[in-house]
Amino acid sequence: MEAALGLMRRMPPSLSRTALSSLLLLLPDHSSELLSLVDQPLEVLWDEGCGKQFLLCDYNRDGDSHRSPWSNTYHPPLEDGVLPPAHLRDLEVEANEIFALYRDQYYEGGISSVYLWETDSPEGFAACFLIKKDGSRTGEGRRGLLEQGLWDAIHVIEVEKANDETTAHYCLTSTVMLSMKSATGFQGSFDLSGSITRQMEADLSLSEGHLSNMGRMIEDMESKLRNGLDQVYFGKTREMVFTLREPLDTLTATSATGQSIQHEVINDIVRSRT
């Protein structure tokens, strides 16, 4: 298992789907463990009744069917598919509505789904917030800068009521996977792809409800992940490029090299005249 995860950490993130399906073939006995430990780009299904798309993950799957958060029905149809208890379903409906607003403000498009389920801890539950965005020029990219641009975010939160009844304990695990391919203006391509996972825990007052607490944690985490990818991870690859090949001084009248040549030429002229 350790070796399999090691391989996933080294294979190009843009090929992670192929890498995982290969590992599943080599290690059929570890398939459920692999599927739960390795995050994959999210798949989409169409809920015809509601005219809306929803995202698939292990938490809305029963057999080969997936439950839509919009209609609470399984696709393809499944009799006796597992449903969340009524009080969680109410929260789930509200979470999906509000998370769609949040998604619209940050992503200017995309698809989101939220799923809730019961856990073993008394009065506790868990939730999974999913977002997928295709930012390519043929997708929902507003500025037409990307040939290909995919963002998948998976946030899983476990919630436990504290003893004092007024606060709850939240444990958030988030993964972001992205791949960007932009045209460089030259006859070339520029591909960046990656995935990172982070955890965050907090004890929060219940005065504004679970949804606000979970939402703020996710918003904070997404900003941190985006910033980390942008500043640290992309920054490191940039640093690498300029370590491999140093940007040489271009020869212009104002550059250091240009100036020193100018001096030499002037000195030569002065010398030849004296």
Add this chain to the structure above:
Amino acid sequence: MDPTGPVGEELSDEQKIRIAKWFLLNSPPGEIQYVAKDLQGVLSNDVIYQAAAREAFPIHNKEQLLSVEMSDGSGHVLVCQYGEISINHFIELRTAQVATINHIKQVCTGVRLATDSELPSTYPEGYRSAIDSEVMRYVEEAFPAGHCAVYVTKGKDVDDSGCFELTIVISSAKLSPKNFCNGRWRSIWVAQFDNGLRTVELKGHIKISAHYFEDGNVQLDTVYDDKESTILQGPSETASAVVTIIQNFESAYLACLEDCYSKLSDNTFKELRRKLPITRTLFPWHTARQLSMNRELTREMSNK
């Protein structure tokens, strides 16, 4: 390409070898030994691993333009298709030697002098060695860990009226697994020498790969092709013209990448997710329920 093929009940050894090869071939720069180790753990079958490694390592090493120190300490030899004499023998023209390469260990195990028939004739060699010195000068200046070689890839035995082709290879790797980052620059320039037209046509192919993997996995891959030509003169004039072209193109490409990176944070990344909503304030979770109801209301009103 999907190495898995149709899903069967039990994988044949052949399918397992194909999958193992796929992992090895997709190793980031300088990481094939780590991938190999993990792969051995996953396969737990040495026969299958060895079969995959035998096929994958030579391909990977040549694709990566691996530079290996020669066993007699006389310099480096590049493992690449242009200098390939046989699967594990590669020519190094600066010292006129042929190096024996152990692909799986990625080391040179011996060298011998090249035979006359393995070396280019006097006329193309004049140009080859002139360009080699110029490229070495450029690589020393621009690539802190760079290695380069120039090969006669066509018309090796022509006399001074014939046409021939030189291939210039530059490979520069920075491997620091302790700092969780590895990267490689590869450029291949093919120069066609046409004695009738008195021209040299240059075609360049540059590839950069970078991998950063501290608590994550982020990879950069860029490819860039271009071409240019110059007039055919004597060896030293031609060498200087050719290497000036290469140097200028590679500098311009680097500037172009810098431009890509500078736009990334504020423009390109926004296509995926904004730093903040258009309102420039955090999402109003406390009033979101109200917001959601308002939106429903607006939708209902507009439907009427």
